[in-house]
Amino acid sequence: DEKSGAEKKTSTQVLVQAADLRDAVKKLDEGMKGTMADYKIASVAETAIMDVYPYSAEERTIDSISENANSPVVRNFIQTLPEGCKTTITVGGKQVIIDKTGNKTKVIPNSENDLKNK
Incomplete structure (x- = not known):
């Protein structure tokens, strides 16, 4: 007062x-x-x-995945995967699904794995 x-x-x-x-x-x-x-x-x-344990918001995870996925090494690796292939790799410490089963290559954060750890 x-x-x-x-x-x-x-x-x-x-x-x-x-x-x-x-x-x-x-x-x-x-x-x-x-x-x-x-x-x-x-x-x-x-x-x-x-x-x-430190928590990083999902947006930050996606940012770090896209930053790392744009590195020449990761880009070249994704290009070497055959068409019709679907695989999981770790990018920037997070698991991502590389899906080449459609007409466009998709890089998707693997939330399935995140759910198992909760």
């Missing part, structure tokens, strides 16, 4: 990857060292979360 000069307290939850609760407090303290924020640890609790 500006008029009384009292500082506003904001409750925040922070996830810390640590070996145990003591290590979590230590890592939080280290992470807060460079900030000007005053903080008080109200509670520390273990979560059921085992690991965190």
Whole structure:
């Protein structure tokens, strides 16, 4: 509140990857060292979360596939595949389906594989 000069307290939850609760407090303290924020640890609790993996949106995946699919090496490989062929290859770390069964070559992200991993 500006008029009384009292500082506003904001409750925040922070996830810390640590070996145990003591290590979590230590890592939080280290992470807060460079900030000007005053903080008080109200509670520390273990979560059921085992690991965190970075997520990239599907659009980004398609961008990286098309960037990599346009490389001369990948383009030449696709051209060497016989007509009527349908195969799966990995491009830019993602599986794609090369479909030459129709009159036009199609490069499709393999979402079938993504669904199995969920």
